[in-house]
Amino acid sequence: MKRAKLIRAAGLFLMAGMLSCESMVDNLNTDLNNPTDASANLILTGAQLGNISVQEGHLARVAAMWSGYFTGTDRQYKDIYSYNVTGASFNDVWKFTYQGVVEQTKLVIQKSEATNNRLVQGIAKVIQANALGTAAACFGDIPFSEASDITNFPNPAFEPQIQVYGKLQTLLDEAIADLESGLGTSPGAADIHFAGDATKWKDAAYTLKSRFYLETKEYALAATAAEKGISTAARSLVMTHGTTLNVNENLMYAFIARSRVGDINASLALAPTLLNPASATYRGNAKTDETARFNHHFITVSTTGVAIPVSPNTNSSATSRGLFGQSAPYPLVTFSENVLTSAEALARTTGFAAGLAKLNVYRAYLNTGGDLDATYKTGTFKYKYEPYTAEDFASGGILNKTGLTADQALLKEILMERYITFNGQIIGFNDLRRTRSEAVGVKLTPSAGAALPERMIYSEAEVNSNTSAPNPVPGVFVKTAVNAK
Template sequence: MKNYIILLSALLSLSACSKLVEGLNENPNSPTNASYQYILTGAEVGNIVLQTGETARKAGIFCGYYTGIDRQHLGFSQYGVTTSDFNTEWNNVYVDVVANAIAAKNAAETEGISGVTLGVTQVLRAMALGSATSLWGDIPFDEAGQPDLDNPAFEGQMTVYSKLQTLLDDAIANLSSGAGRPTSGSEIYLDGDPQAWIEVAYTLKARYYMHVKNYSEAYNAAQSGISSPDNNLMAPHGTAAENANLNYTFFA
């Protein structure tokens, strides 16, 4: 009987030790998956960084809106740039926005969410990739934002513009379903308002038609575009350092 008690005690000790080290190799600060709502917020913040950060400054210099007078910006004003000078901007497009938007879409589908949420992620992708092709011409599109592809294929600018229109059409169809609106607070621009996002999508369609000089289609799309200030795609900036407009804080 005494031997059985000793054996039982040993087994209980082993069980306790197992629980003690359970999850020891799991880093809570490096999750492998997350709910779509958190990834969606990340994609939208990434888009704010893309549209108001270093990309905006360099574009302003190259079009003559700003003049660089010191350090690297003096070089930019003289077109003294190398490929590495654009690493941050491409990372903003393809990691911060596109990859996160695709991840949010996939997570939403896994959670049984479709419709409006998917449409929002598609508009975000279209806005980021449209900005990229308008700035740099040929860019990756079909293979963009896929972690398993280290060297995604580049596609011609006119092909990209055509595919942007298709992507936005798909987004409008999803947004028009009215179902699957993002969890309140997770979509920080328009709180998931499907009609507002539809208008944003049409406005982007008009913009990209203008880029390729298809003025009649641009006019038609604009008729369904942003109709009021309330439906404008505005980043929720504030006055604190952590939520101020990046372009403003650079010059302030």
């Protein structure tokens, strides 16, 4: 993790056309090609965009292939789909995480502390926690306390994954305290997500806390945090996108539909078979019609009257914008995640009634169209999500045909709903690994061999340059600590 120059981050993001308007010509005698400093707000924007690269880029594509959402079909993605992966393929992910997010948010915090701007500090800490939480979930042990401080820690220590999760909770507690303080000036449009809205950032922080507690299997704490998390879809943390080529497009769209056409499709994926009403493994029932969601998530072709999924839906027309359309928003920390985390955590700790009540809250949301793009709420495609009752989960009920207990049947349905909802997101991969050894849940068939992947591979550049890196480097089939317990 070599120290990134500010010109690298600021210049990259300015070229991307995604920064707010901030004057760079206050002193005409300054060489604008070699800036030595930048405002906290400008750096904050860069850090937020760095986090988008972590959450929506290569890591998400790999997670999607290893979770039954996508199929790798050409070039290195065909190999990655079959679990043939090296650390070199994650060099950029590591760079985005530590140079693009951690280093930049540390600068933001440092600069904001000098002016007692706790609002901006809080925002920066939530972004940092999002990136480092994703890294810990995917890689296991990672640098945390010594990260991005090459002067004092040229070989930052890799801290145990479970310890990192604890420090993430502390970081988010600090962020919440900052956001509740009422101190500081809003970054305004420099905050590309919430324009400095402290309450929305606090909601996102609590939902992240619930995510991390779920990943460490501390389910009671996850339920408590979720109660304070994102309460409506309008308050979700997402990355909005546009239609300008190479500037503000959805990153999934840019890769699948434009820059690397043919590398990824959905031909062998599990998720479309669960959503397709024509499939033998369709998850719909008398109270559930997934037709609209199926068509929103996947592009299909008709063969002898049967809809066959061929690709994640990157349609981008005015009448049909798919889940991965050019201007489609990408979810980061959302209402959907929060309510489903609450449903699972309550089902595991409080009991059947509490879990079912939260699941029905989410189904009520789906019944209004949920996360469907507006072009799929026009009536062309049907959707229906009526509330479930206890009888539906009893032995012989519509959700329990195999003799499970009612509690098991409910948990299975919640986990299935999470799986479908998180199509194309890293947290779907996290869920599968967390619940793999349980009796119920989503069960994948390996795309190659007999074992399923348990982690991403450490960056080759990091392993070669940091003497503190794990030796030997754990392979893709070695469970991380939270999933081994």
